[in-house]
Amino acid sequence: xxxxxxGLMALVSLLRTDALHVIHPCxxxxxxxxxxGFNNVEWTFPKTSSIGSQFLLNKLTDKLRHDIAAxxxxxxxxxxxxxxxxxxxxxxxxxxxxxxxxxxxxKTLEFQVARTTLLPGVMKTIxxxxxxxxxxxxxxxxxxxxxxxxxxxxxxxxxxxxAVNYNKTSGFEIIHGLLDRIMQLxxxxxxxxxxxxxxxASDNPTFFPGRCAEIIALGQPIGYLGxxxxxxxxxxxxxxxxxxxxxxxxxxx
Numbered sequence: 001x002x003x004x005x006x007g008l009m010a011l012v013s014l015l016r017t018d019a020l021h022v023i024h025p026c027x028x029x030x031x032x033x034x035x036x037g038f039n040n041v042e043w044t045f046p047k048t049s050s051i052g053s054q055f056l057l058n059k060l061t062d063k064l065r066h067d068i069a070a071x072x073x074x075x076x077x078x079x080x081x082x083x084x085x086x087x088x089x090x091x092x093x094x095x096x097x098x099x100x101x102x103x104x105x106x107k108t109l110e111f112q113v114a115r116t117t118l119l120p121g122v123m124k125t126i127x128x129x130x131x132x133x134x135x136x137x138x139x140x141x142x143x144x145x146x147x148x149x150x151x152x153x154x155x156x157x158x159x160x161x162x163a164v165n166y167n168k169t170s171g172f173e174i175i176h177g178l179l180d181r182i183m184q185l186x187x188x189x190x191x192x193x194x195x196x197x198x199x200x201a202s203d204n205p206t207f208f209p210g211r212c213a214e215i216i217a218l219g220q221p222i223g224y225l226g227x228x229x230x231x232x233x234x235x236x237x238x239x240x241x242x243x244x245x246x247x248x249x250x251x252x253x
Contacts, residue, residue: 010028056253057159057249057250057253060249060252060253061141061159061249063185064141064161064182064185064249065141067181067182067185068139068141068161068163068178068181068182069139071178071181072137073137073138073139073163073178074136074137074138074139075138075139075140075141076121076122076125076138076139076140077140077142078118078121078122078124078125078140078142079110079111079115079121080114080115080142080143080145081103081110081111081112081113081114081115082110082111082112082113082115082120082121083109083110083111083112083113084100084102084112084113086115086120086124087100087113087115087116087117087120088100089235090120090232090235090236091117091119091120091205091206091232092205092206092229092231092232093205093206098116098146099116099146099147100113100114100116100146100147101113101114101145101146101147101154101155114144114145114155115144115145116144116145116146117144117160117162117246118140118142118144118160118161118162118246119162119164119206119244119246120236121140121162122138122139122140122162122163122164122244123164123232123236123238123242124236125138126138126164126166126236126238126242127236127237127238130166130238130239134166134167134168134240135165135166135167135171136164136165136166136167137163137164137165137166137174138163138164138166139161139162139163139164139178140161140162141159141160141161141162141249142159142160143157143158143159143160144157144158144160145157145158146158158248158250159248159249159250160223160246160247160248160249161182161245161246161247161248161249162244162245162246163175163178163244163245163246164228164242164243164244164245165242165243165244166238166240166241166242167240167241168240168241169241170227170241170242170243171243172211172226172227172243174243175225175243175244175245176225178245179215179225179245179247182247183197183217186249186252188217188218188252193219194218194219195218196217196218197215197216197217197218197222198216199213199214199215199216199225200213200214200215200216201213201214202214202224204224204226205229206224206228206229206232207224207226207227207228207229207244208226208227208228208229208230209229211226211227212224212225212226212227213225213226215247217247217251217252218251218252220251222247222248222249222251223245223246223247223248224245224246224247225243225244225245225246225247226243226244227241227242227243227244228241228242228243228244
């Protein structure tokens with residue numbers, strides 16, 4: 001196997017057990033350093049210095065995760081891949097409108113596309129725990145993936161919050177209260193201008209007609225909340241009403 005970089009070429013023997021893992025000049029440099037001996041390398045100070053710190057997005061995620069759990073919700077962690085039906089048919093939307101990133105050679109029917117919303121994963125978790133005592137109040141803070149032709153890879157990640165209340169009654173007031181709590185933590189006031197947030201009536205096919213609102217924050221739409229459509233509930237083999245919330249937190253960075 002041949003590896004070339006900046007006019008220099010290295011031949012990697014296929015007899016090596018890790019030959020297929022030699023894919024970068026750093027792998028060759030590591031072999032040279034091992035041969036020369038790490039203890040023989042002269043210690044020098046780097047020309048530049050930096051201090052490591054946590055990404056702002058991850059720091060915000062950790063703080064929100066802690067406070068949402070303190071509000072009585074249980075965190076779940078679901079798969080980043082799902083089936084095509086999970087992001088289209090089961091949510092009463094067309095697959096072409098989801099901007100989903102498809103897997104070229106999926107191994108199973110459950111992992112065909114990258115999720116464009118966190119809702120299917122949370123609903124599947126409720127289905128797996130529907131025999132547990134009510135209410136089930138679950139949430140997840142993770143990345144979704146959607147197509148973006150402006151990026152080098154043609155796709156990008158976006159950090160979302162999704163919360164679902166599953167009970168004998170929908171509990172819309174609980175989800176609405178959670179939204180207010182999240183905005184309070186983010187120090188975003190409830191005003192109708194570009195400095196705050198407000199709710200706007202919307203017709204989203206995933207939610208029950210007349211029971212859905214689009215969330216506008218800092219002058220841009222960030223998500224939806226409302227009571228899920230009965231077809232969504234039955235599509236995930238559930239029998240009780242659900243109120244759900246899903247928003248993007250990246251505009252608040």
